[in-house]
Amino acid sequence: MSDYDLIIRNGIIVTSDNCFKGDIGIKEGKIIEITAQAPIKDKAEKEIDAVGYHILPGLIDTHVHLNEPGRTEWEGFSTGSKSLAAGGVTTFFDMPLNSNPPTINKVGFELKQEQAHMKSVTDYRLWGGLVPENVSNLEELHHCGVIGFKAFMSPSGIDEFHHSDDVTLFKGMNEIARLGSILAVHAESTVITDQLACQKQNEGKVSAKDFCESRPIISELEAVRRVLSYAEATGCKLHIVHASSSKVVKLVTEAKQRGIDVSVETCPHYLSLTVEDFTELGPIAKCAPPLRDTEEVEFLWAAFANGEIDVIGSDHSPAPPNMKQALNGNLFRAWGGISGAQSTLSVLLEEGYWKRNIPLQRIVQTVSTNPAKRFGLFPTKGSISVGSDADLAIIHLNQRFTLKKEDLFYRHPHSPYIGKVFRGKNVTTIVKGSIVFTDG
Template sequence: MSTYDVIIRNGHIVTEETIVQGDIGIKAGKIAVIVVGQSIETEAEGEINAKGLHVFPGLIDSHVHFNEPGRTEWEGLETGSKSLAAGGITTFIDMPLNSTPPTINRENLVLKKAASERKSMVNARFWGGLVPENINDLKDLFEDGVLGFKAFMSPSGITDFNHVDDVTIYKGMKEIARLGSLLAVHAESTVICEQLAQEKIAEGHTSARDFTASRPIISEIEAVRRIISYAEATGCKLHIVHASSRKVVEVINEAKHRGVDVTVETCPHYLSLTVKDLEEKGGLAKCCPPLRDESEVDDLWKAVANGEIDVIASDHSPAPPSMKEIKNGDYFKAWGGISGAQSTLNILLTEGHFKRGLPLQKIAELTGAKPAKLFGLFPNKGTIKAGSDADLAIVDLNKSFELKKEDLYYRHQQSPYVGKTFNGKVITTLVNGQVVFQNGEIIKEIEKTV
């Protein structure tokens, strides 16, 4: 019998702290040994030659919408998890909305878990929802394993997942604090966004820039300041998702410095796309908060480099093509959500490492170690250490490619990144020691349901 199931040989091993060259021995889904500067002498049942390649911790995408058990015509766990595997992502945390039924009680979480066990080819974890009607369900959801709760401070666009008023969110935060969990919030001001949108539409101003102007940065700042004050009053751990501007991040970091337990996420689209892309690509580039100007993109990268951002996640929010169409020039009516989960690492390497000199260790930290620590998965996930799960992404930094529609594993092969040239290509992805993606192909069979 071989000592190891798999040995990855001669790779440049990237962690949140270092880059070293060596071998990784994998046994029973775990990293059994890391040998630096020399070879593992024994043989294995399978070997991967990673000479000249970089081995990253499998990425953790803590913000996806996979639309299952119901509404799978939008995405679904099978196609969604395949796209993650192709992008080097080995763990996701699925948001409680956009699927039917939403994950707002124990019964609905059971359905979500059952679907993921049948269909997901990567590690699945789940958010619970905080909505006006379910404060009494939070304890059950927490005890059944959700890693945190998600609430909207403005309308979500989904009729079965209501946004929370200030009293509800305050009461919910008190309960979440009591449970020792955390609350993630979509932070935009309902008053500012709705009033500005009504004014724009009444005037017949419905262009891409009109839509963006209706959801200004100050709307995020107002909501963030308000929710931070509730966090201070309740002691609830807080996570702000998809910050679109460094101006928002600065407010969060001011709160951190005075002792508030708050973290912040941004997304690859805010680090690579602008309102000009929204004009050119139409509904494929529509999201909320909206894309900003190029100067905001550059400032967000400075925040990343300076350690002001805690997590980078995709906010993969797909929809059928018909819902993404811009009809009669009206950007207000199309569904808002970016399909981008497969491209997260490509964007961080191309725009961050190659264009701006962001260290590879920083990418590993933002997509691995930090989310793993935040959501209680470290050190099993998010790093490369003896004893950690063998969730790994092997990348060729010397390969460039143009993303084509047919490369995408999404149910609907659409993305604002199609046509872009990326530097750095995922060659192999391992989940719990098993190769699930290699050389452009998904190679693990997924159990099909009738």
């Protein structure tokens, strides 16, 4: 019997702080040996020759909406996890709101857990929700094993998942702090966005540009300042999701310097798409917060390069094609949400590594190591080290490809990235030592 189930030979191993050529030996789902100077002498049941390829820790996508149970026609664990695996993701965190029932109590958690366990091809964790009705349920959700809690400061768009007013936020954050957990927040000001949206539509201004102007950066800043003050008062760990602007990142950086336990996430679409793309592509590129201008994209990349952005999450938020329609040309009436879970690494390699000279180590830090550390999974996840789960993405750094509709594993294969040319392709994904994706 072999000492190893799998050996990956001659690859360029990339971690958050190093890059070297070596072999990786895997047994029973764990990395049990890494060699940098000499090859592993023993044989394995299966071997991969990774000459010319880079080996990254599997990505951890902290922000996806797979919508099952209840809205499986939007996306489900089978198609969603296959899409993630194709993009090099080995662990995802599923958001609590788009499933029906939502994950706001033990019953909702158990229903979703059952579906995820049966259907996911990758590892996963589940978010719990914070809504006005369930502050008393947070402890039972915590004991169920949620990775953390998610709240909206503005309407979520889902009738079963209400947004949290200030009192709910404060009470919930007190309880989450007591439990030693973390709160992720969609931070936009309801007052600002509602008033501007009504004003725009009353004036017949319903274009992509008008939608973006109805949800300005100041709306994010106001909400982030408010929830940071609650975090400071309650001691609750805080995670600001999908920041669309470096101005939001700066607020978080300043809060960290004051001793607030806070992290910030942005998404690939804020690093690669603009309001001009939204105008051209239509509802397929609608999201909230909305896309910003080219200058904001460059400012975000500068924050990324400086290490101020902690996490990249896809915010994969799919919907059926009939919901991604601008009725009578009104972009306000189309469902918001970008399908992008399969393209996170492609965007970061093309736009970051190749176009802006962002080191691979920095990319690994934001998509693997930081998420694992922030959410208590490190070093089991987010690391290529002896004893870690054998969660790996093997990439061909120089391979160019054009993303085609037929390449996508989503339930509904639409995406703003279709037709785009990328350089750097994930070719094999390994989850706990098992190859779940290879050769397309």
